[in-house]
Amino acid sequence: MQLKGAVALVTGGGTGVGRAVSLDLARAGAKGVVINYSRSRADAESTAQEVGALGAEALPIKANVASEAEVLGMVDQAVGHFGRLDVLVNNAGTTRHIPLSDLDALTDEVWDSIFATNLRGAFYCCRAAAPHLKRSRGAIVNVASVAAFVMSGYSSLPYACSKAALLQLTRGLAAALAPEVRVNAVCPGLVRTRWFREGLGEEAAIAAEKHVAQQTPLADIAAPEHISQAVMGFLAGDFATGQHLVVDGGRLGRGE
Numbered sequence: 001m002q003l004k005g006a007v008a009l010v011t012g013g014g015t016g017v018g019r020a021v022s023l024d025l026a027r028a029g030a031k032g033v034v035i036n037y038s039r040s041r042a043d044a045e046s047t048a049q050e051v052g053a054l055g056a057e058a059l060p061i062k063a064n065v066a067s068e069a070e071v072l073g074m075v076d077q078a079v080g081h082f083g084r085l086d087v088l089v090n091n092a093g094t095t096r097h098i099p100l101s102d103l104d105a106l107t108d109e110v111w112d113s114i115f116a117t118n119l120r121g122a123f124y125c126c127r128a129a130a131p132h133l134k135r136s137r138g139a140i141v142n143v144a145s146v147a148a149f150v151m152s153g154y155s156s157l158p159y160a161c162s163k164a165a166l167l168q169l170t171r172g173l174a175a176a177l178a179p180e181v182r183v184n185a186v187c188p189g190l191v192r193t194r195w196f197r198e199g200l201g202e203e204a205a206i207a208a209e210k211h212v213a214q215q216t217p218l219a220d221i222a223a224p225e226h227i228s229q230a231v232m233g234f235l236a237g238d239f240a241t242g243q244h245l246v247v248d249g250g251r252l253g254r255g256e
Contacts, residue, residue, distance in 0.1 A: 189248025
């Protein structure tokens with residue numbers, strides 16, 4: 001797949017992993033990068049300026065991926081502006097930090113809010129983008145998590161379930177959209193992001209990062225750029241679909 005001249009939509013594209021992907025797409029020669037955001041307008045606009053400085057046109061669009069109407073409007077606006085869509089990166093996600101033993105805290109509202117963004121939101125984006133991606137023989141990369149395979153205790157049970165379901169969605173859509181569109185998933189371990197620190201708290205996040213790094217063969221935790229490398233690899237790989245790649249420095253392989 002040639003990214004030069006391509007148009008990409010990155011959900012949650014203004015911060016963390018999404019920001020890293022947006023910038024890497026620009027570096028790879030993308031013509032346009034749609035930077036989706038829900039709340040972080042200032043971050044999205046800042047990332048858009050960085051993307052523009054790298055030679056691509058950035059288009060920040062506010063949309064809550066948990067709303068199908070907003071997703072449809074976002075995709076229509078993106079295609080209306082650029083005339084095409086070649087890449088979709090489903091990076092937007094949410095969680096609640098709830099101890100695994102606290103089952104009473106897992107209310108319907110918690111389950112619904114996490115699945116609405118992490119699973120249904122990704123599906124809404126894929127379904128809305130599919131006709132355009134088929135025309136361009138494009139690709140989708142979903143950002144899942146190692147929580148799909150093992151519980152770390154740093155997030156919550158509904159989050160882990162949503163990411164496991166996202167992997168099955170990836171496999172199903174890979175079959176449904178073949179042969180025109182490839183669909184793959186990246187599964188990060190712990191990533192050094194503001195999202196994690198704000199959710200867990202600065203002190204607890206630093207302790208968690210130190211503990212995970214000590215248990216990781218590569219002796220560190222991932223930066224957003226490491227996850228973006230995996231996303232870009234799937235975009236470049238023309239004969240991989242329905243697959244996932246764990247990016248956690250080897251920790252999952254140790255059974256940690």
